[in-house]
Structures are given as structure tokens and as C-alpha cells.
Amino acid sequence: xxxxxxxxxxxxxxxxxxxxxxxxxxxxxxxxxxxxxxxxxxxxxxxxxxxxxxxxxxxxxxxxxxxxxxxxxxxxxxxxxxxxxxxxxxxxxxxxxxxxxxxxxxxxxxxxxxxxxxxxxxxxxxxxxxxxxxxxxxxxxxxxxxxxxxxxxxxxxxxxxxxxxxxxxxxxxxxxxxxxxxxxxxxxxxxxxxxxxxxxxxxxxxxxxxxxxxxxxxxxxxxxxxxxxxxxxxxxxxxxxxxxxxxxxx
Amino acid sequence: xxxxxxxxxxxxxxxxxxxxxxxxxxxxxxxxxxxxxxxxxxxxxxxxxxxxxxxxxxxxxxxxxxxxxxxxxxxxxxxxxxxxxxxxxxxxxxxxxxxxxxxxxxxxxxxxxxxxxxxxxxxxxxxxxxxxxxxxxxxxxxxxxxxxxxxxxxxxxxxxxxxxxxxxxxxxxxxxxxxxxxxxxxxxxxxxxxxxxxxxxxxxxxxxxxxxxxxxxxxxxxxxxxxxxxxxxxxxxxxxxxxxxxxxxx
DNA sequence: AGGGTTGGGAGAGCGGTGCTCTCAGTTCGG
DNA sequence: CCGAACTGAGAGCACCGCTCTCCCAACCCT
Numbered sequence: 194x195x196x197x198x199x200x201x202x203x204x205x206x207x208x209x210x211x212x213x214x215x216x217x218x219x220x221x222x223x224x225x226x227x228x229x230x231x232x233x234x235x236x237x238x239x240x241x242x243x244x245x246x247x248x249x250x251x252x253x254x255x256x257x258x259x260x261x262x263x264x265x266x267x268x269x270x271x272x273x274x275x276x277x278x279x280x281x282x283x284x285x286x287x288x289x290x291x292x293x294x295x296x297x298x299x300x301x302x303x304x305x306x307x308x309x310x311x312x313x314x315x316x317x318x319x320x321x322x323x324x325x326x327x328x329x330x331x332x333x334x335x336x337x338x339x340x341x342x343x344x345x346x347x348x349x350x351x352x353x354x355x356x357x358x359x360x361x362x363x364x365x366x367x368x369x370x371x372x373x374x375x376x377x378x379x380x381x382x383x384x385x386x387x388x389x390x391x392x393x394x395x396x397x398x399x400x401x402x403x404x405x406x407x408x409x410x411x412x413x414x415x416x417x418x419x420x421x422x423x424x425x426x427x428x429x430x431x432x433x434x435x436x437x438x439x440x441x442x443x
Numbered sequence: 444x445x446x447x448x449x450x451x452x453x454x455x456x457x458x459x460x461x462x463x464x465x466x467x468x469x470x471x472x473x474x475x476x477x478x479x480x481x482x483x484x485x486x487x488x489x490x491x492x493x494x495x496x497x498x499x500x501x502x503x504x505x506x507x508x509x510x511x512x513x514x515x516x517x518x519x520x521x522x523x524x525x526x527x528x529x530x531x532x533x534x535x536x537x538x539x540x541x542x543x544x545x546x547x548x549x550x551x552x553x554x555x556x557x558x559x560x561x562x563x564x565x566x567x568x569x570x571x572x573x574x575x576x577x578x579x580x581x582x583x584x585x586x587x588x589x590x591x592x593x594x595x596x597x598x599x600x601x602x603x604x605x606x607x608x609x610x611x612x613x614x615x616x617x618x619x620x621x622x623x624x625x626x627x628x629x630x631x632x633x634x635x636x637x638x639x640x641x642x643x644x645x646x647x648x649x650x651x652x653x654x655x656x657x658x659x660x661x662x663x664x665x666x667x668x669x670x671x672x673x674x675x676x677x678x679x680x681x682x683x684x685x686x687x688x689x690x691x692x693x
Numbered sequence: 694a695g696g697g698t699t700g701g702g703a704g705a706g707c708g709g710t711g712c713t714c715t716c717a718g719t720t721c722g723g
Numbered sequence: 724c725c726g727a728a729c730t731g732a733g734a735g736c737a738c739c740g741c742t743c744t745c746c747c748a749a750c751c752c753t
Contacts, residue, residue, distance in 0.1 A: 220720060220729075244579070245495065250710065261713080262731050270711065329578020330664055331495060345669060368689070370682060377675030396682055399670060400658075403683075404650070406666065407657020414580055416656065419595060420649060425627030432620060432646055433653075439618070440690045470700075470749060477701095500739065511742080512702050520740065 228266045230256050235273050236280070244325045247274065274325070275337055281322040282343035288315045289347050293354075301358040302443035308351060309405050309434045313427075316409045327410055345383065348402055352384040355398040355441075359390045364442040366393035397441045404437050478516045480506050485523055486530070494575045497524065524575075525587055531572040532593035538565045539597050543604075551608040552693035558601060559655050559684045563677075566659045577660055595633065598652055602634040605648040605691075609640045614692040616643035647691045654687050 234252045249270050253260040267273045292311035296304045316323040326344070330336070336344075358364045370392040378395050390398075411417050412426050421429050484502045499520050503510040517523045542561035546554045566573040576594070580586075586594075608614045620642040628645050640648075661667050662676050671679050 218721080224729085248710065249712090259732055260711085261733075264712070265730060324579035327579075327664070327666070329494070329574035331493075336665065336668075341669060344666075348670060368682075368686065371678070374675055374678055374682070377672040377679060378670075379672055380670045383669060396679065397686065400654070400683055400686060403657045403661050404654055405657075406661060407653045407655075408650075410660065411653050411656060414577070415586065416577070416594075418586075418591060419633060420598060420628075420630045422627040422629050425624055428621070428624055429627060429646065432618075432624070433650055436618065436647065436650060436690060440686060468750080474701085498739065499741090508701095509703055510740085511704080514741075515701055 224266070227256075231263055231266050232273070232276060235277060239277055239325065240319070240321050243321045244274065244328070244331070247277075249273070271331075271334060274331070274334070275340065277322075278326055278336070278340055279343050281319070281326045282340065282346065284319070284322065285312065285315050285326070286343060286346035286350070288312075290350055293350055298357065299361065301354055301361075301363055302438040302441075304354045305351070305401060305438055305441065305443065306431075306434045308347065308354075309401075309430075309437070312347070312405050313409050313412075313430060316413055320413050323409065323413055327406055328414070348380065348399075349384065351398055351402050352380060352390075355390050355394055356384060356388045358443060359394060360388045364394055364397075366391035367442060368393045368397075370396060394442070401437050401441050404433070408433055474516075477506075481513055481516050482523070482526060485527060489527055489575065490569070490571050493571045494524065494578070497527075499523070521584060524584070525590065527572075528576055528586070528590055529593050531569070531576045532590065532596065534569070534572065535562065535565050535576070536593060536596035536600070538562075540600055543600055548607065549611065551604055551611075551613055552688040552691075554604045555601070555651060555688055555691065555693065556681075556684045558597070558604075559651075559680075559687070562597070562655050563659050563662075563680060566663055570663050573659070573663055577656055578664070598630065598649075599634065601648055601652050602630060602640075605640050605644055606634060606638045608693060609644060610638045614644055614647075616641035617692060618643045618647075620646060644692070651687050651691050654683070658683055 231252060234255045235247060238247050238251060238255075247270065249263055249267070250260045253263045256263070289308050289311045292307045293304055296307045298304075355364070375392055378392060378399075380399065381390070381395060384390075408430060412430070417423075417426065481502055484505045485497060488497050488501060488505075497520065499513055499517070500510045503513045506513075539558050539561045542557045543554055546557045548554075605614070625642055628642060628649075630649065631640070631645060634640075658680060662680070667673075667676065
């Protein structure tokens with residue numbers, strides 16, 4: 194029965210469950226609402242205090258419960274963080290995919306720029322969520338497998354751009370990559386393989402995402418202090434995207 | 444007298460003080476040793492538990508004191524973290540400068556590669572210190588001015604490479620940078636200005652450091668999962684450095 | 694050498710955290 | 724309708740940063 198409870202909790206905890214029970218039952222519905230209220234409060238606290246400041250007791254206080262009661266809905270603080278992490282990955286991916294989708298399919302450089310711009314815009318709007326997913330991981334915290342799906346959505350969007358560019362004959366390989374590294378590029382296993390992307394282009398594409406991560410984090414975490422003035426950050430970022438387009442070879 | 448105590452604590456707290464009192468006094472020396480023991484314990488805890496796990500009480504336990512006693516030596520947990528941050532910046536810069544110094548002065552690409560390699564090596568050896576300085580900042584923590592000096596040492600090393608390359612006529616500007624961004628590049632104010640570095644090269648150089656930050660953090664923080672196999676990380680990183688040399692134009 | 698001053702350790706305590714356990718009341722399903 | 728399941732409250736454990744008081748030992752100065 195304990196395992197029943199656990200699995201019930203776990204399934205209810207899974208994001209995007211929407212089981213649509215035939216007979217929801219009053220108790221089940223109010224439970225679902227209570228859970229959503231808790232998560233909403235957690236999201237609010239995250240945005241205000243940051244990941245380290247997220248406290249189950251504070252959440253309990255806000256929703257008008259005693260701290261032990263929230264454990265009926267959330268197995269642990271870490272699990273709640275995991276849910277917020279998945280949410281954040283998905284929110285970022287939603288924003289990026291929406292921005293990239295409206296760009297001319299043949300403008301590969303512009304598609305990359307759209308990814309870069311929308312990523313930065315989302316991060317600036319939600320700095321704590323950015324810190325949650327791309328900051329230093331909480332020591333002892335291991336990302337559960339549920340997170341890797343949402344986490345890889347943006348890289349997959351970029352991979353699609355590479356794939357389309359390869360198909361169009363743009364961005365040919367222009368650099369040597371040792372053959373023994375071919376199998377090391379695991380990203381290839383995740384993307385549709387009906388189009389052949391060269392190792393060189395795959396690495397350049399990976400670099401283009403790495404660069405976005407590095408630049409946005411640098412800006413948000415204050416590592417551009419005395420390097421680039423804050424007011425020009427966005428304009429400089431546009432130059433950076435141009436140079437990365439140049440590096441990828443679109 | 445309270446201000447006296449404060450200033451005494453502050454001056455003793457300053458890194459690299461080494462006041463060399465003429466008459467050290469037994470009490471002063473044992474105090475200094477005690478303080479070093481505390482910082483050493485803090486460093487150990489940082490390496491094991493990470494920044495978030497650094498606890499003054501645990502340190503006190505380890506050095507055989509009651510928790511309130513450590514406050515005679517360290518004003519707060521945050522101040523202790525600041526000291527560790529400065530230490531980490533300096534340790535990284537020491538490693539980078541040592542690696543870069545032994546490279547042929549005219550091999551600008553190789554000098555950059557040395558910076559990139561030594562940065563990654565240090566980060567892999569000291570992941571918690573890397574997370575401390577380049578991970579998400581602790582919410583509510585503001586970097587005191589003492590940190591910016593050590594923090595900018597590696598960027599200055601890179602700036603020197605750019606400057607030398609400019610002087611040698613290598614790496615000419617090859618891309619447009621709007622004139623209004625000229626004053627936004629604050630890094631220029633920090634470096635010796637007897638050599639003219641173009642805006643384009645300055646931005647490319649900044650990008651080369653941003654890229655190192657992004658790539659190393661990606662590797663350490665697990666964002667290369669299902670993208671690049673762990674075993675090939677170092678080899679792929681070498682390719683990345685090659686591509687960045689290409690982007691800078693050395 | 695003695696006495697006032699100062700520094701440093703110990704202890705208690707405040708408010709906070711995550712999490713567990715027990716108890717009592719409520720709702721639900723057979 | 725009654726037993727089973729669910730749910731909130733409360734107490735409690737171990738931890739945290741930090742403050743305050745007390746007391747003893749070391750120090751400096753006369």
C-alpha cells in the first residue's frame with residue numbers, strides 16, 4: 194500500500210499527466226487544485242528568491258498549511274525543484290521554438306539568430322529560472338531522467354537547422370575532425386538521421402549552442418563586469434550572434 | 444572601539460595582508476594560525492560539499508571549537524565565501540598564466556589554446572571552485588569590489604594576446620562593428636592602450652573567453668549529456684579551441 | 694609586579710530549514 | 724453503513740546562521 198501511495202504520488206507528480214479520470218471525484222479534484230496552488234507558490238518564490246531560497250515551509254505558510262501537510266502533495270523539496278526545472282526547460286523551449294518557427298526556413302543564419310535572441314530574451318525575463326537550469330547544479334542533486342527530454346528540446350531545434358542546412362547544401366564541412374570522434378557525437382543518435390550532417394558541422398552547431406549558454410550566463414551572472422557596458426549588452430550580443438553564424442558557416 | 448575591532452578584523456581578513464608586525468606577539472600568531480586553519484577547513488568543505496554545503500558549524504566542529512567562536516575570526520559565512528572566491532579566481536589565474544607564459548610569444552593561437560586548456564584542466568580538478576566563481580551566483584550575494592581584480596586576471600591575459608597579435612599585424616578586423624559600440628567595450632579601459640586593438644578583434648577576443656566559460660561549464664554541469672560522450676570530452680574540446688582560434692583570426 | 698584592558702572560547706538562545714511520526718477528523722468506496 | 728483511505732495539525736529531530744552574555748586568560752601599561 195505504501196508503494197501504491199508512492200506510485201499514485203509519482204503519477205500525480207508527473208508533469209503533463211492530465212489523466213482525465215472518468216469520475217474525478219471531489220476529493221481528487223480539490224487535491225489537484227491544492228497541488229497546483231503549491232507549485233504556483235513555489236514558482237513565485239523561485240522567481241523572487243532564487244533556487245536556493247525555495248523553502249517548503251515558506252510555501253506552506255503562503256498556502257495556509259502547516260509545513261508537514263505539504264508533504265502530502267510533494268515528496269520532497271528536491272522533487273519540487275525537479276518539477277520547476279522541467280517547467281523551466283519547457284518554457285524556454287516553447288519560447289525558442291515559437292521564435293524560430295516564424296523565420297524563413299531557408300534563412301539558416303536567421304533561424305539561428307532567432308534561437309539566440311529568444312533564448313536571451315527569456316533568460317533576461319526569467320533570470321532565476323535560467324539560473325535553475327543552467328547555473329551550477331545543486332551539490333548532491335542528480336537530474337532525474339524526466340528532465341533530459343525537455344532539456345534537449347532547444348539543442349534539437351538547433352540540430353534541425355543544421356540538418357536543413359546540410360540538406361540544402363549550405364555549410365559544408367570546412368575543418369578536420371578525427372574519425373574516432375564520430376561515435377562520440379551522441380547528439381547524432383537523437384536527431385533524425387535521414388539527413389547526413391557532417392561531424393564538423395555537428396561540432397560547430399554544438400558550439401553555437403554552447404556559445405549562447407556561455408554568453409547569456411556571462412551576462413546574467415555578472416561576468417561581463419568591466420568588460421562590456423550593461424546598456425550595450427544586447428547590441429553586442431547581436432554582433433556575437435553574427436560571428437557565430439560566421440563560425441557555423443551558414 | 445567597536446569600529447576598531449571591525450577594522451582590525453577587516454584588515455586581518457584581507458587576503459595577502461602579510462603585515463609582518465615587528466613584534467608579532469604570541470597571541471597574534473596563534474590567532475593567525477587559527478584563522479588559517481579555519482580557512483583551510485572551509486576550503487576542504489567547499490571541495491567536498493560545494494558552495495551551498497559550506498557550513499560554519501561544520502567548520503567549527505572540525506577545528507574543535509563551538510560555532511560562536513569562529514565568529515571571532517570570520518565575520519560571516521558570506522565573507523568566508525568571498526575569501527574562497529578570491530582564492531579561486533587567483534588559483535585559476537595562476538594556472539592559466541603559468542601555462543600561457545611558456546608558449547612562444549608569436550604563436551597567438553597556441554597561446555589562446557594554452558589558456559583554454561589550462562582553464563579546463565583547472566576546472567576539472569576543482570569543479571566546486573569553478574562552480575563557486577562561474578556558477579549561478581548565490582541569490583542576495585553581491586560580489587565585493589575585492590573580487591573584481593582577481594576575476595579579471597584571465598581576461599587580461601587574453602587581452603594581452605589580442606594586443607600582441609594586433610601589434611604583430613596578425614588578426615586584422617574582419618567584420619563590421621557599429622561605431623556607437625566602441626565606448627561600450629569597457630575592457631579597453633583596463634588594458635594598456637599603447638597598442639590599438641580593433642573593436643572587432645576585442646569582441647572576438649571576448650567571445651573566445653565567453654566560449655571557454657560556456658564550454659567548461661557545459662561539461663562540468665552536465666549539459667553535454669546525450670550530446671557528446673564523456674570520454675571524448677577533452678578531444679572535442681581541442682576541436683572547439685581550434686574553431687575558436689579560427690573565429691578570432693589568429 | 695600589579696591591575697585594568699582586551700581578546701577569545703563556551704554556552705544559551707532565536708529564528709529558520711527539511712523531514713518524520715503520530716493523532717484525529719474527514720471523505721470515500723464497497 | 725462501516726471500515727479503509729486520505730488529509731491536516733502538531734510535536735519533534737537535526738541541522739543552519741548569527742547574537743548575546745559570561746568568564747578566564749593573555750596582554751599592556753604604570
